[in-house]
Amino acid sequence: MIEVVLVCHEDLAEYFLKVAEFLLKSGENCQTVAIREGERPDQHKLLVEKALKDAGSAGNPILILTDLFGGTACNVSLPYLEKDRVEVLSGVNLAMLIRALTMRVRKPNLSLVELATECARYAIDGIRVGSSMLSLFSDPKAKKGGKKNAPNG
């Protein structure tokens, strides 16, 4: 199974995992790394190295999910990229994390890059501008110039 490691600023990774576990109603095998202000860059590096070592102890490929592309969490993860072994996906959101945690179990034959691509697609798909969906809620009769309906309830 593909291992998932969350590398984020401050407590973000831990909270992402906590909420994902709440939603999935299960404890998840997922390492978290907190990149904290007041720590040296070499300390960040050691934290990521330790998480990758723990996650990869069984020889499984590792998907690193990080928050802001260009941020320290991402910058410190990217040097560990390794084809078919370690992949880095930035811009983590809850949808992305949940997809990673569920798809790695549901489709165990997915390659690392396939899982990352699927997680990215799902994460982006979950981003919607609410007002663009207004047309879905409007009453087609009202649009045709018919009589106004009283609001429900």
Place this chain on the structure above:
Amino acid sequence: MPIVLARVDERLTHGQVMTSPALATLKINGIVIADGAVCQDPLTQAIYNASIQSADYDIKFGNHYTPPEDLLSFLRSVDREKRRFLVLFRDLSSVLLAIQKGVILSELNLGNFTSRHPEKKALTRGFQVGPTESEELKKLHWLIGFLYFNDLGSKGLPYSPLKHAWENV
């Protein structure tokens, strides 16, 4: 000097810098990373170059890399009329080195630094100095005149001068 903002940040380019409204406020159009180690590290340069493309603000001339001792030569090699640089130093000794080689700074932004010294003292949440850095700050304060702490935060460029805060370190 085409230096609009000089900053000490041990993480050099990272989220706090790339998302800062100060880049737009100061119309910065290029970033100079004055660091010898990064000059010899193509992977880190590739990461920094990718991140600048996703910055919140269009930095027309992108990233440049030079060792601090060569910063003056680099600045002389560019069209100074058109460049508005943010210069990033990893540590205080790099700033001193650049100044010793002729770079003139009118102010210095103290962003992030964590001393390795066991008796380090936090001047701000992100800036911790030990005795060596304290001495370097004193020298820099004498040479530059205006040092200030700032996280390049939400108000653009809020100056927070903490003059002589390092004297008790």
